[in-house]
Amino acid sequence: MSRSLVVRAPGAYGLVTGDPPEPGPGEVAVRVAAAGICGSDRELVEGTRPAAFVRYPVVPGHEWSGVVAATGPGVDAELAGRPVVGEGFRNCQVCDRCREGAANLCSAGYDETGFTRPGAFAETLVLPARLLHVLPADADLRAAALLEPAAVASAAVLSARVEAGERVAVVGAGTLGTLCLLMLRLRSPAELAATDPRAGRAGTALACGATRFESGPLPAGGYDVVVETAGAPGTAATAIALARRGGRVVLTGIPGQATTADPAAIVGGMLTVTGVFGAPPAAWAHAVRLFAAGLLDPGPLITHELDLTEFGRAMDLLRGARDDVGKVLLRP
Template sequence: MTAALKDVRAVVVDEPGVHRLVTLPRSSPGPGEVRVAVHAAGICASDRELYDGTRPAAYVRYPVTPGHEWSGTVEAVGEGVDPQLTGRKTVAEGFRACLRCDRCREGATSLCTGGYEETGFTRPGAFADSVVLPARLLHLLPDSADLRAAALLEPAAVVAAAVLAAEPRPGERIAVVGAGTLGLLAVQLLAAYSPTRLTAVDPRRPRAEHALSMGATHARTPDEGGVDPAVAAGGYDLVVETAGAPSTAHDACLLARRGGRVVLTGMFEPGAQGIDPVHLSVSQLTVRSVFGASSAAWSFAVRTFGEGLLDPAPLITHELPLSSFGEAVGLVGSGDPTVGKVLLRP
């Protein structure tokens, strides 16, 4: 084997605002581990937070190779791992749940109390030629899977967790607040439940209208409440919030009918507007929140992707090489409404 085959490239963020592209010896997977050749890795707002230094200290460990949204092909297995995994297309969970605490043992692995560890934040991630991780985290894909689109299965798993929590029913009126990556994926999954009305709400009209091609029946901006009678009456059976903006948790609750359901999926920052407890109580709303995705949600997302009910490919707008990590992060934080999902391609 040549020296070039032994080495891999990886983006390393040494501290906020400081990154470099390094060449390292290719790691061998240990017992219970696999090494996956990365096909594509997505950049999201949490990667921007990691780079800017605004991610809470408990959820990042510098220096680190980011990259928690990715797809690839198993290229080597460690001791105790089925060798037939080699060559399989795959994605993998990011959370390194302990599998021993009460929450894990009841199946809620995203609520693990054993301590936070996650690929791309506290463990080396996929902004690299390859990534090594426990084989138990893999979710295998069909041989025909589009690995470019599969790189978005991590945010799709978060959305799947929200949909499972929401328990949508055929014929309901549903609103999705936010038409970013999470919102557009939510629209696709919720459309499969045959709602009578599926409205995407986003202040960026082009983004809201993009949801119409994903299965939404209506698109609107927050200041157009009078256009939609269901909104004007606070008439949605289910509202799925995906934006994480300062007012969207509060606004999502106002869109729900009395006795309706609200699922909060966006990542809120300190100082976000709170939910009015009087409205919550009087309207008897059921409010759930989602942080990350359990193994069950991952399985749901991968299954819907494999069966063609979920197609993340139209969300991808930019693809750059590893050497352009700085440019890619800049795109994600630019505020340009034409920027959708940005991929790094090793």
Template sequence: MTGGGRAVLLERPGAHRIVPAEPVPPGPGEALVRVYAAGVCGSDRELYEGTRAPGYVRYPVTPGHEWSGTVEAVGEGVDPGLVGRKTVGEGFRNCQTCERCRAGETSLCTGGYDETGFTRPGAFADTLTLPARLLHVLAPDADLRAAALLEPAAVAAAAALTAAARPAERIAVVGAGTLGLLAVQFLAASAPAELLVVEPRTGRAEQAVPFGATEVRPPDGLTALTGRYDLVVETAGAPRSACCAVSLARGGGRVVLTGLPGAGAEGIDPLGLAMRQITVHTVFGAPPAAWAYAVRAFGTGLLNPAPLITHEFAWEEYADAVALVGGGDPGAGKVLLRP
């Protein structure tokens, strides 16, 4: 185990430091990972700005819940063969004993919210120590830079598994951010008759075409498509995106909501849902089955997150990276922090 290291410490909203951070020796059932890359997402910006909902953050904290790395050491009771293996890992520190955990629905753990990078030290650091049971081992030749996107990919995989797309269905994806473009890749694998992507940013929308989208449109040009799609997956979290998704679904269709809108978002008409018999599912986080599916899709080449990465920063540039995420720059896709 090598000594020394650094970490981003967010002491309170808007106040951070780069601090010395010795690797934490893994205890029983734990693993120490040398971080290769960590993704920055909208929730990290909320963390920095102090807008994350109470109960879902604990300051001071080292952020970073999207990451890839290499196992450097393991604690008692953990397979020593993991040392040297490339890996990613789940963020939710679920209790494993409640009814929901035992049913495999670990993102619904009733033991209370606890997540790497929000309530526990995260991956904006040279090393990360976590329960080894949360690790998903990658192939020896895996691209660790691209693998840093496997956390949002697991959420997209959870949406795809929930959606249960069938061949020849008409499918729409609302939102072409990181989550939306990853969802497009999963849904394209189901051989849809149509795969529409709704996105106001032209460049982001067009990026969906190589991933399997058959058409891209802005959200203000959808009148003719109302009620057309068998399945709609919403990933934008914009004030009107959930309503947009429901309007695109045909009678008896399915909608999967994954975006997390802020306060004041437009609500969905319950009477309209009932009369049109729309089935609405929601996704928050990803259970182990979705993680395993995302990792397998990544390993086989079905999922290719690398083209989504547009910027990379060092730990010292943490504030610049956070400012870029959600800052309105049309050229900003996925942002990574690197040791």
């Protein structure tokens, strides 16, 4: 028998026990080692996630690591027993966006593990084998559970095209922001500043490579590259204001309400502004490559590890916004 956490409708969830799902043609079954919880999971539970990006009932869990337990027809049987992570977007592979490598923008419509398909808040997860990224045999699966947000951070860093010696700022020092710091420091910036109104995030940000942390404003127009990761009202405008004329801004946070940014600042400053939605395969490959090489270790960002039965407590930890709460993992 296999356990899973099912959200039947906003505010209604519980553990379900049944036969473990079997992989079909082209699929694998993964024994989940760890699954991370993020703000989008909270939105799913509370009913604030946009209707186009969720399908109830659903097993959440899009950040995960595990070991291949079984392979379906047409899948290399040697994958069994291998440690893996996997992309979430169930792309069509044939539309123009997929063919150009932007599978996260698949024209067939939004379809993602943990939101429209059963996710990893379960003992067993079934997904297409083509979405897997195989890890080294001795990989730390606890830390590997953060490779999904690391892939998003990778997409942001790759989009930023940071060159050695540039001044870089990161807006927001949550999980995504600190993962960006871990990757950006590998680019040898002259300055790597972080800003977050939560002063208690300073220690983590500095440990992840920031050379400066401010809970208040950073110098306006002082940075060649600015990466926004918070998705809070006003943070996009803050990021644009921090960029020098001719600078580059990457927006990764998705605010829960409409926000405004000054088009005159973008045009007059001749800024390049790029958005990041999820992670394309290339960003996944980059994050996994750094992890496998020992250049990216997200493990220290994990502060809590809970059983599936403690899902309610995990949600409370997310709501509390405490400085001592970093990444929360469920261990099915």
